[in-house]
Amino acid sequence: MTTQTVSAKSIKNVEKESVFKDTFKRILKNKLAVVGLVIISIQVLLAIFAPLLTSYAPDTQNLSARELPIGSEGHWLGTDNHGRDMWSRIVYGARISILVGIGSVGLGLLGGVVLGLLSGYYRKLDGIIMRLMDLLFAFPGILLAMLIIAILGTSLVNVVIAISIWSIPNCARIVRGSVLSTKKEEYILAQRSLGSSDRRIMFKHILPNITAPIIVFATMRMATAILSTSALSYLGLGAQPPTPEWGAMIAAGQDYMWTSPHMTIVPGIAIMLVVFAFNVVGDGLRDALDPNMDLN
């Protein structure tokens, strides 16, 4: 019995590895996705090594070196209206955008996956949960986030909560759909006839088989989360000064558009690159994980 399990596990591992390798290989064929991966890797590296890569703290002011243009000595991306180094602010902003993205998508997945599993697995719960999700769908996303922030107050943590709540219905719907088709598979029937508990079937057998759409959703959602955080901070509902959040930096810079356009353009490009990267990687992942889709 023991040996059997071990061998089953090792077979599974080999399978998993090959699936992973396979996916990775397929992604590497997609040039756009590779560009996206590189951008994301750079952002992650910037976020991790921020203190090593910058010679100024992001909120250290130098009032005698205000609004220096791009290419100034010691400040290659220039400085803002308080003489803060733009490069430092962008790098530390990368940290914030990654953390906010992971935080809100993570929370959203947690809620969405559980609700989606329950709703897809139990017919009785399906109606209630899906009508609740429809209710959330009825609000335009950013409006829902603004509503939640209006209730909770303005802060970056509340933005994470708001965006995660906004992600729940989309995630739940995707998971439910996959559960509905997966639960009809024969191996699930086999598990049920062996007397496995519902929880075991849901989390041990269904969930691992529907990871592909969840991963794709999460990657795409990172882009939405980062963009929404910036949008909310731009509106003054997210990060409070002097936090170097990219959207907040654009908002602060807009009055200086005529004199120091780099104050808005630099964080704008940062947001654009990162959101673009997550979207193309998400696309690449979807193509790579879906064996039914023929790219050619």
Place this chain on the structure above:
Amino acid sequence: MKKILFSLVALTFLLLAACSSDSNGNNEQGSNGNEEGGESAADQELIYATTSDAPGLSPIDTNDSVSSNVVDQVFETLFVRNSDTGEIEPRLAESYETPDDTTWVIELKEGIEFHDGTPFNAEAVKYTFETLIDPERAAPRASLLAPVESVEVEDEYTVVINTKEPYGAMLAALSHSNSAIVSPEADQNGDINQEPVGTGPYKFVEWSKGDQIVLEKNEDYWRGEPGLDKVTFKVVPSVSTAISMMETGEVHFIDGVTSEHKSRIEGNDSFELITKDGTPVYNLGFNYEHEPMNDVEFRKAVSHALNRDSYVETLDGLGVRSNSIVGPQVFGYDESNEDLGYEYDPEKAKEIVEENGFDSETYHMLVPNRDAYINMGEIVQAQLSEVGINVEMEMMEWGTFLDVATEGEFDLTFLSWSNVTGDGSELLYPNLHSDNIGSSNRARYANDEFDQLVEASRDTTDQEARKEFLVEANQLAVEDAIWIPMHHGVIAAAVHESVKGLELESTGRWELYQVTRE
């Protein structure tokens, strides 16, 4: 691929939004079709852009600069402050005398009529002042004439004002926009807050709420026909949009220009930037009822930590550095007060902070959500953190901010006072006298010695003696560091080159009577 395109488009929109977030009002303004707003030289129309609509148009029922800008064209006061000399001169009044400390006998000009034909006389003055202090009317600026006991009509053109105690700031109060004389007829039979009727050079025509207020020339104006045929006060919520509208000729005049827009205006040859040192003062204030803000050592440490010279430099000439709370353009200022206060000395600040353990807490700094204050807030926060004082900023919309600050829910905050009378008593009494804790004394400052000096400055009619009291009161407040003056305002307006004859007062007020377009 669709998704990519979509996100690219979305991003482009976000970027565009950053560049032109305030262009939304633009189309609306344009579609209102100001056909007569063209560029022909003979066209004597002036369009002024204001960032918010006026709450009302009656001098009695309002107390804010947006309303006053309209009020100042439609109504007139008994006295006015000469914008060059700062001296108070008669306007609707002919002359005045003070037989004793509590009696003011004012002779009025004859032969003036309100726009509705009601004659301007002592009855109108009596009616206006009695209405202003009537508790039932609850005029927001009733405090201007709070010391007044009675107003009597001696004859058709002589009015006598009796005060309960000597009132030193009487003339300043009578030259305040909110003590302008209204037509009794119009006030009794209609709502002058919606349809104002005064004696001024321009008559009210129409007010489309949230959009514009239109005035036309008063051809029978007693000082002679005014220069412009038509004046429009347009609501344009953002200064950048207003500047863009000036570029296209849709707007001819804006005021309240801040440093971030200065270079854009200066870079345009068809605009002129007019500046004038003003009476407003911007302070960092403490909550006198919270620990350790009530400890003068804490306030000293903050003062030593702030490099106000470099802060004022960031204003690019649109702010004046002074150690005195009573500013250089305000009555009661004395140059000797510049030597007061606690200069930038971070080492000393650190010492005080360490000795008293001020670095153990995080303090709550309340900041109004307006560019000028956010700028101040970020700089103050950064400079305080350098000496070990940790401050957390909370930003708030203007109206909410005023309420929360009045409730005293802050440790540190920014306060400003534009001081329309230009008189030091009118700055120190409302803001720092213990009578006004819970209303305009947001710092909740209570100091008996200070209170007495401010009272003395109000109860004396001898201007020399008043000044001395004010200088002394100012000295006390500065040494006590209850307010740290960040900067004193510079009034800045941008006008189109076709606009001639516009003069700004140091209080930020302006009159359009002499203005013409060429």
